[in-house]
Amino acid sequence: MAIYIYIYIYNYHHLIHNQFLSFTFLSPLSMPKPYYSLFAVFIILVTCHAQTDSNTSAACASSNCGNISIGYPFWKKSDTNVGEFCGYPEFGLECSDDQAIIKFPTDTYQVADINYDVRSITLLDIDVLDQPCPRARHNVSLQNLPLSFSSLDLNLSFYFNCSSYPASVEHIKCMQQHDKNQSYVFLAGDEVKNGYGWVRQCDEHVVVTVKQEEIDGTNLITGFGDAMKKGFVLDWVSAKDCAACEDSDGYCRYNHTTKQSSCLCRDGRTVAKSCKKGTL
């Protein structure tokens, strides 16, 4: 019995680690004796199940970077000398000084959190992290990445270096320099309310995404910096090439050399698209 419990606990951790399944662990000690044999059968089932999974879990194991658990569909770049990895090609994370970093075509972000249950990722713009009065450089550009903005987000609209402006609108004091140019921030969309042609009068217009909960509409001018340092949330969806594989309970793999994805099934098979019987 003790051996079974050991095996059970071992596999339990093993499985949780790989996010295959999660269930509440019922302590065997609190169990009435007659249920012991039933429990043993259950353990054997779980154990057998875990054994067939062992190939896949080893091949697609998650790893840590500081606080961040990097698991499918994300992968750690340093783990992939082999030239093939489980996950989406654009979701490779670099880990340096215990900080997980993701590079998009136009910008680099620090990963503050990955939530595998709701499939969301919280990102911080590296450019703004150490700045007391952060000046955003880029719009967030998701292009063709399998990512979308979360409903937890809100956009701020910045206008930098405006040479002319209505006197009634409050400017960002920490960005004021010695000349007469001023910079402004609005909840995106609000700038049209005063009917002013901001785009024409200002050097640059940048839209910054932040978390709604970090913004208090009354202190935008002083509060935007702290909000930007909390980052913003993106949801991920199945990558186009991986949907059939994931639907069949497999892990999508990507080969750097061939630039092709394949599907790693729970029984250890590697197939082209889907692990479902009757398909390839």
Ligand SMILES: *[C@@H]1O[C@H](CO)[C@@H](O)[C@H](O)[C@H]1NC(C)=O
């Ligand atoms: C880990 O998370 C805690 C709180 O969530 C944070 O204070 C700490 O800085 C994080 N550590 C790293 C290395 O990111």
Ligand SMILES: *[C@@H]1O[C@H](CO)[C@@H](O)[C@H](O)[C@H]1NC(C)=O
């Ligand atoms: C990637 O694909 C090439 C060509 O099919 C193959 O030779 C190579 O072994 C693959 N890489 C891995 C790590 O499987």
Ligand SMILES: *[C@@H]1O[C@H](CO)[C@@H](O)[C@H](O)[C@H]1NC(C)=O
């Ligand atoms: C923020 O801007 C992006 C890019 O323009 C847009 O896709 C997204 O829907 C906006 N988010 C909100 C909450 O308006």
Ligand SMILES: *[C@@H]1O[C@H](CO)[C@@H](O)[C@H](O)[C@H]1NC(C)=O
């Ligand atoms: C305004 O323009 C000047 C000169 O190009 C530049 O040094 C400064 O950083 C700009 N300010 C902002 C807030 O973009």
Ligand SMILES: *[C@@H]1O[C@H](CO)[C@@H](O)[C@H](O)[C@H]1NC(C)=O
């Ligand atoms: C003020 O802003 C204008 C654009 O709106 C820019 O051409 C000019 O260089 C700025 N002046 C300074 C001193 O930053």
Ligand SMILES: *[C@@H]1O[C@H](CO)[C@@H](O)[C@H](O)[C@H]1NC(C)=O
């Ligand atoms: C950012 O996006 C806005 C519209 O959403 C656009 O007007 C502006 O030119 C963009 N800024 C940059 C720096 O690309």
Ligand SMILES: *[C@@H]1O[C@H](CO)[C@@H](O)[C@H](O)[C@H]1NC(C)=O
């Ligand atoms: C593990 O994978 C290999 C081929 O990659 C296969 O021959 C073997 O049967 C698999 N083992 C299990 C337990 O599925």
